[in-house]
Amino acid sequence: MELNLQQKAAAEYSGENHILVLAGAGTGKTRTIIGRVAYLLETGVKPWRILLMTFTRRAAGEMIERLSGLVGDASRSISAGTFHHFSLYTMRRMPNDFNIGKATVIDRDDQVQLVRLIRDGYKRKKGVVPRAAEVVNLYSYARNTVQPLDAYLDKHSDYDDETIKMICDMAREYERRKQLNLYLDYDDILFRFADVLQENREVRERLKGGYDHILVDEMQDTNPLQWRILELLKDPPRLFCVGDDAQSIYAFRGADFRNVHSFTERVAQSEVLRLEENYRSVQGVLDFSNQLLENSSIRYGKKLRAYRKDPGKPRFMIFYSDMAEARYIASDLVQRHKNGARWSDHMILTRTGYAARTLESFMVEKKIPYRFIGGASLLQAAHVKDLICLLRSAMNHRDELAWTRYLKMFPKIGDVTAGKMIAAMKDCETTAAALETLSKANPSRKELIGNVNSVAGALESPAEAIKIASDVLTPLLKNRYDNWKRRSNDFKLLKRMAEGHESMAGFIEAYTLEPISTSMAERDGDEDAVTLITVHSAKGTEAKVCYLIRVEPGMYPHSRSIGSIDDEEEERRILYVAMTRAMDDLILTRTMGKWDVDDSSFFFNELDETMVDVHSTPHLY
DNA sequence: GAAGCGTTATACTAT
């Protein structure tokens, strides 16, 4: 593999220090990490003694894929995945040391649902009770930044003392309910792992002894909780971290862009290397991106140098409505495809999943194949959740959230009745005993119990269990949703997805940890398709032609961050990440939007026409 | 008291 001098110096570093590679956008971070792994293998490091931490499982898969072309089968022995995957699977592999038993991993929706049940008990008291989703966010943020919830709220929120106490009470009750239900939320996965590592010297030493090198991608977006895990695992393992402060866009999860600056202070025996030459983009794209950063009050001290010499000025197109914007992008895609370009050379970047909906409908209408990455996932759709909850109910009679949702599908059962039925089962040891208890107390509810029984009998074959669950739920659901035909197709999709899995729990866990959109599930991986992607998910990716949609007031910076300097600067980095994905063509589009949006912080109130070609289109709807 | 229905609000980013 060809590496430039700086990349080579990083990849083939042979000293004993921990390394941070500061690498700007498009400077070959991934290439350098892959080069590093290849180098380590060449020098005799065993592949299973290399741990590769990536930001998403998708990124891990791509790196392993590229490595296999370089080093063959050895790539399959490398441990690669996110902090969450690594932590969870290590705990599952060492069940006696971590004691997570049969715990169910719950996603954010489940967290919110559980807090909602708890919150109902707080409604009577005077004053406003924060929303369940807000409580989940606050608590998760405090945990990811490793600070007590009350201290965090005291310092960083506007809540009065009484409300703070209430939020802390709800969080405590949330913890209790999780234990009762054998739930692990995303944060528990990291916390439990870190706690055991810290408390149990023997386990810690055993794990540390398993690795020589820990490589961390997207270091700028690791939060204090993840840092804590790295600190517990390093020495003797050597750290090789790669990141870019200007691309730090996960502050809401506890990451701080300044962290990479203090790397050498935080990590003894460490040094910083740099990658500065950009191979991805044409000069025009880089000039425009550099200008965006220069307008910031923060000095990132970087200016990307293009290796490529072609000018390639970006375009900025103004449309009257989102319909006109979407229509243009769809027809431009079709035109480029007709001219011989592949669909997969095109990426459409969106700030929010919601903002891409108009465009999505045009993609469907024009029959342009696309994959949506980020945004709402298949498992979050109401009808899919219904089905998953029946499966979960059959697997674990103490799964309060699953049972509540399942029971409420039946007439005359609401939160209260469901709660009573679940309480009746809580002391039963087995599912069979629980169903027996339920059936004695509710003789008229044969159907309800029979459904769970049939699914429970088929759990050894996930696809079969899904088929049964789908059949028994159809009569209950088909009148509840208007577009039932389209929704029921998702059940078939789910069945197909489950076919490769050996256990139901494994299947559900895999897709809880790695959410998948409908558009991804419908297509197989190598099909030529346009990528529609949120900017957050696009970190680390690139495409020849990039469309950035809805680059307008209220979006960049997002209206929610207006007023906070830190938040607005994070939004600038988000836009920076988006723009630097483009290799050849960068097309920014905006609509005229609503008239009442505060546009004073918009990043492009004035457009420098030496940097970008501006096109205004006729006011067509 | 609990369930169910219709109306209205809200929709940022994600492991």
Next chain:
DNA sequence: ATAACGCTTC
């Protein structure tokens, strides 16, 4: 599209 809320019905 879905959650939350207020109001009516059982």
